[in-house]
Amino acid sequence: MQAKKRISEAVIRRLPRYLRYIGELKDNGIEKVSSSQLGEKMGMTASQIRQDFSYFGGFGQQGYGYSVQLLFDSMKQILLKDQGFTVIIIGAGNLGTALAKYNNFHDRGFDIIGIFDINPKLIGKTINSNEIMCIDKLEDFISEHQPDIAILSLPRSETKDIAVRVANSGVKGLFNFSPMDLKLPHDIPIENVHLSDSLMVLGYKIKNFQEEK
Amino acid sequence: MQAKKRISEAVIRRLPRYLRYIGELKDNGIEKVSSSQLGEKMGMTASQIRQDFSYFGGFGQQGYGYSVQLLFDSMKQILLKDQGFTVIIIGAGNLGTALAKYNNFHDRGFDIIGIFDINPKLIGKTINSNEIMCIDKLEDFISEHQPDIAILSLPRSETKDIAVRVANSGVKGLFNFSPMDLKLPHDIPIENVHLSDSLMVLGYKIKNFQEEK
Incomplete structure (x- = not known):
């Protein structure tokens, strides 16, 4: 899942914030999260979140919610090199x-x-x-x-x-x-x-x- | 020269940066600066700068350039309380x-x-x-x-x-x-x-x- 080019500075700056919030959900044992639930926590709309995620392939199907583990792993992979x-x-x-x-x-x-x-x-x-x-x-x-x-x-x-x-x-x-x-x-x-x-x-x-x- | 309400977050975040750049001009003994000169230094267009400044009264006439001292004093007054x-x-x-x-x-x-x-x-x-x-x-x-x-x-x-x-x-x-x-x-x-x-x-x-x- 490689990042596409020309992702705006604003989207890039939100990525570590996604990682923080998704990491908290994971630490609290939550397995699924919808874009509206995540949006509520982060002070964003569900559609903003879906749009941000779409730059990176979308992270799975809407309606069923996102897998927190998949989101977390994907966000880490987007932000970090394998060896840090x-x-x-x-x-x-x-x-x-x-x-x-x-x-x-x-x-x-x-x-x-x-x-x-x-x-x-x-x-x-x-x-x-x-x-x-x-x-x-x-x-x-x-x-x-x-x-x-x-x-x-x-x-x-x-x-x-x-x-x-x-x-x-x-x-x-x-x-x-x-x-x-x-x-x-x-x-x-x-x-x-x-x-x-x-x-x-x-x-x-x-x-x-x-x-x- | 009181700040008007509803100045965008982006403009507010640029104010300390203006103060830094204008402070440098002042320290270098420069007395006048045009919006295009300032824009070139700061990686902005002259019209962006004039628009930002317009929220605070404009800081003097175009064409003749801005007084660096006036800009500096005004920016400080906008950002700080008199006693800090x-x-x-x-x-x-x-x-x-x-x-x-x-x-x-x-x-x-x-x-x-x-x-x-x-x-x-x-x-x-x-x-x-x-x-x-x-x-x-x-x-x-x-x-x-x-x-x-x-x-x-x-x-x-x-x-x-x-x-x-x-x-x-x-x-x-x-x-x-x-x-x-x-x-x-x-x-x-x-x-x-x-x-x-x-x-x-x-x-x-x-x-x-x-x-x-």
Whole structure:
């Protein structure tokens, strides 16, 4: 069941959410779910859900409901590689360390296999059985272990240079936490996570929510 | 210049991004910018930008370009309260600690004024001059200091209960890091940050990017 091309960004962004909700149903021992039941849980209409699923072959017959196990397995297969993804973290400061210890990444199929920093005080320390390595060893490590993803938890001023080094070495995608829209000449997927932007959106909503009252 | 009602979620989510880009122009000493120049930087069309700006009064005349200082001040005024927002963090684990030390929140107008945990080993420790307090003091603290926002960096199992306590005590918005779509009966803004979902989106793109080749 291979994903068709030209699936919209909005649909792609809903896929991990489907996996979460379907995983909950599975954990609760539920075997069948209809598109309207799933829609109710997720705040979507049944037809939105059927349309999203149609991009991936539909996942079985309507009217009888979907098999939760089939949905779960299919969603995992769509989102993950069979062996999961390998990840390196560059920047072992507060955020990088928290991300290295964040069990959810592992539980979702993302394995941290290396952590790098430039600070001699951090190099050699261990986070979850990963020793922090000197950034000088970055290219050798990537060449040897071929990680899929590099998480960049770096100061803004260093992010672009390191991103270029990482992309040149063959890492397949970047997960950037610097408050900038990282763009590279390299043709690889980049996901920018903007924590401050999200907090500002919340602030805007609070401010306007109060003003509307 | 008050925001009109019914501004779409997509426009609201672009506002912090405008602030970032306009802030960069300002830092680089640029005084005027046209909608097409700004659009080129941001990967948008000039007319998208003019349309977004029109919700907030337009920010001055076309053809002559926008005053960068006026845009910056206006965007800040739209997004922030005059005195900024006050924030408490609940859950001083790895992620909560990293967020407490994350300077970007402060730089964007969000001040951490309290940190709470249930773990006796953490209570009394200090993060950036904030002492970690026992969760038992949550309601008293909120009542006395009236924080705008609570950041929830808690185990999934505890998030809902704490969120209800916080909302009952009068906090105006929630910034939730648990891997769940937090919903409350309370009518307050909630922003769910799903780090694992974002990483899975990146994984999907890497997987399909490679398959397309």
